[in-house]
Amino acid sequence: MCVIVTAEPGHMPDPVTLALMSETNPDGAGIAWHDGERIHVYRHPDNHRTLAYIHANWQAIEAAPALIHFRLATHGAVCLENTHPFPYTLADGETGWIAHNGIALAYTHGPYESDSRNAIDAWQQGETDLASGLHGKFALITSHGEIRWLHGEQPLTDGVSVSNTWWMDATEWTLPYELGYQNAIDDLEANGHDLYDPTGIPDWRP
Template sequence: MCVIVTSQADTMPSLTQLARMSDANPDGAGIAWHDGQRLHRYRNEDNMKTLAFIMDHWQSLETSPFLLHFRLATHGKVCTGNTHPFRFRKGDRTGFIAHNGIAHSYTRGRHASDSRNAILAWQAGQADLTDGSQGRFALIDQNGKLEWLTADHETIPGGTGAIDVSNTNWDTNGLIGYDLWEEAYQQGLEAGYETAIEETADSGYATTLDYTPPRR
């Protein structure tokens, strides 16, 4: 059912948490963060590429507030265009917004994605996304402020500090192999993720940010 994560500066999910979120929601992942000067976004329909980006920029992301989303596709094909978070502009605020759940009132519209249709309606003042009837929404604005539009989310321990998540359906303590996966990565022995990091760098994604809203 997707998962949204918000992490304040100096907090961070653990590698194990990221792996579990990705495994349960494999249809695209994206992250938006504020580096103290401006807002950036990276997203990819291939979760491994996004995880590789996060790992390759771990230290800078750890000191930045960020919004992270892992997608489980329900409406719309698996592609980068349907990968959260999406850009928004509402009044004098700009930034990125992510959705968890199904926006039942917006399954038909300009886009195949119910999330994108709901966000368009919200921007136009035609939808109230705060009551939870259309799922859970969180955003990060041009000043780096994180905000949950819906109150129904959870605060849990992360790898560093506490993080907020839209659900914990991905958190299955009995999963086999994740501790070994984390240990292997820490030792630099996880070849798959090393390869993804190299491919990400070669593709230009490591240095190319596709949207930078103006800072207020």
């Protein structure tokens, strides 16, 4: 199913909410956020790493527009290449990052093993309309920091929208998950990760 989250400046889901989203969609997580000058992206197939990055940069991210995605794999391996959000470029020159929730049934076969990537590729080329709802739900953040839902926005709290709330059925943040999250935070801190330059995952610059 996956879940997309968008947050306007000054708003973020609380850490427990993010953990519940992650626990129920455990196959990769990513965030794209804009600091007022440029966009920053962190993606990792291990959700704990992305949650740790968000935690380590909480104040900066909370002050910024942000797009977050937690993946539940349906098509394609659990790997960085299939972890949302994905970069896009439109014919009018707009660039940014986009995330998908659902299954794009018409694009389960294509140049990529991910139906999401195939649908986004077709959209970039003007071959499909992601706002139709036929291929699932999509939200994006432009290289200038504009958040836009193409389809599927559902308000969660003030300034925060999601693609669905089925993850709310999870009843607890389990101890193994909590330990994995804390271990990732400890590892980030031990290795001196810079606020804007997470080691090991390239930071995308427009």
